[in-house]
Amino acid sequence: MSYTNERIAQLVRADSVHKSVYTDPALYQLEMDRIYGQAWIYVGHDSQVPNLGDYHATRIGDQDVVMVRASDKKVYVLYNRCPHKGAKLVPDGCGNAGKFFRCPYHAWTFKLDGAHLSAPMKGGYEGTAFDAKHPDFAMRQLARVESYRGFVFASQAPGGPELVDFLGGVVSSIDNLCDRSPVGEVEVAGGVFRVMQTSNWKVFYENLHDTMHAPVTHESSFVAAREQAAEMGEMPLELHIMDGNGEPYSFWEKLELHAYEHGHGYMEGIFNPGAANTDAVTRAHYEVLEKAYGAERASAILGQNRHNTIIYGSGSPHTVFQQFRVIRPMAVDRTLIEIQTFRLKGAPEAVFKRSLMYANVINSPSSNVMADDVELYDRCQKGNQTRGGEWTSLHRYAGQDRVVDGGMQSTNGTSELPMRNQFKAWKTYMLASNRTTIPIAVEACSAAQLGDDCHAA
Structure with missing residues (x-):
């Protein structure tokens, strides 16, 4: 069975996509090569x-x-593999290797940059083609590694755009996250949440800028927040950030959605506790920024109001509450979400505590809000595996969004511009290979399964 570029191109229309982009294991494997490999x-x-x-x-x-x-x-950044028998050198997560990596299988050792250091019983290699200086006997480095303000990115492809050019219009979100520190630096702190979602990785990216789902999917959590607030006689921030999902459609229509090349984009914030300097935490934060940057810039930094930024293929920074939801595909129907919380170096500790509160209320595995989303992602995955239809709709305000400098902007905050932009990038990546045909060992997919516009190669 072969996948042709023609067949892949037919899976994405201007206003809809074929459901197989979420469910086909063969397409998933191509994504690992053509998107995550590039x-x-x-x-x-x-x-x-x-x-x-x-x-x-x-x-x-x-x-x-x-x-x-x-x-x-x-x-x-190295591939986690010993070149002797292929064993993973270190387990998932964080640790310290000491001065060198040591394989737990046969005790081959490697410098921390991956270079071969030693192998036991070297006499056994005399007279063979073994060469400790040859790359085949070292841990392999990824083709390209760059850091932007401490955020480390890697590419498995030897060529392509520089990191800053790749990030384009969303680099300003990373800048704003770091600039909220009076010394311009942040650090991962407070632990990391991990949630395994039983859905395709692209579903979460779409949902991050899906403003139409909020008052429907999250009804249970915002209604509960309002009931609790009524009992308390006030609406504390912990409840307010859940209540925000219950705004009427007229509120969501006014928000701005921005889309950029490579599938990136950002959504205007639902609320920003730092914009008005009305509470003690924000005032203390503003004071340290004013001292570091001056009043005008301090106000501009705290006034930038973005809810979710999308770095397509990586995840979603949230600058206001210093989060990064890292999205890692695990299988065609499994996605690991890793939620990192950042401390702003030099900022009041209360700012960090507020970030931890947001992480617990919104991003925790036990969050009332996340449970709503995760269930619906699973329902999308299961529904797309039925014979109930072939295409998923991206029609909202299709063809009506505005071209702006560097990208596009929605004419209405409920537009599905972000989803269309993501699939435009998906299609570009998937067709970028110089190979016309990729051999894939899968069962044949009939023309009926692909819909009228598609055909099996």
Whole structure:
């Protein structure tokens, strides 16, 4: 069975996509090669590896990788594989390797930049083709690694745009997150939430800018928040951030959605506790920023109001509450969400505590809000596996969005512009290979399964 570029192109229309993009394991494997094997993908923050030998083991697409701080103080990203028998050198998560990596299988060792260091009983290799200096006997580095203000990205492709050019219009979200610190630096702190979602990785990206779902999907949580507030006689921030999902459609229509190349974009904020300087935490935050940057810039930093930014293929920074929801595909129907919370260096501790509160209320596995979303993602995955239809709709305000400098902007806050933009990028990635046909060992897909516009190769 072969996948042709023609067949892939037919899966994405201007106003809809074929359901197989969420359910077909063969397409998922192509995504791992053509998207996650090409794009810049967020690996982690350099604050997760502050000391010599510190490592953070994670994934880029279907590849196990490890980010490590080496003796030259640089951060490297290596494939998590011993070249002897292929064993993973370190387990997932964070740890410290010491001065070198040591394979737990046969004790081959490697410098922290991946170079081969030693192998036991070297006499056994005399007279063979074994060469400790040859790359085949070292841990392999990823093709390209760059850091932007401490956020480490890697690409498995040797060529392509530079990181800043790839990020384009959403680089300003990373800037704003860091600028909220009076010293311009942030660090991962307070632990990391992990949630396994039984759905395709693209579903979460779409939902991040789906304003139409909020008052429907989250009815249970915002109604509960309002009932609790009524009993208390006030609406504290913990309840207010849940109540925000219950705004009427007229509220969501006024929000701005921005879309950029490579599938990126951002959504205007639902609320911003730092914009008005009305509470003690914000006033204290403003004072340290004013001292560092001056009044005008301090107001501009806290006044930038973005809810979810999308870095397509990596995840979603939330600048106001210093979060990063990292989205890691695990299978065609499984997606691991890793929620990192950042401390703003030099900012009042109360600002960090507010970020932790937001993480617990919104992003925790036990959150009332997240449970709503996760259930609906699962329902989308299961529904798209039925014979109830072939296409999913992206019609809202299709063809009506505005072209602006560097990208596009919605004419209405309920537009499905972000989803159309993501699939435009998806299609570009998936068709970018120089190979016309990719051999895939899958069952044949009939023309009826693909719909009238598609055909099996």
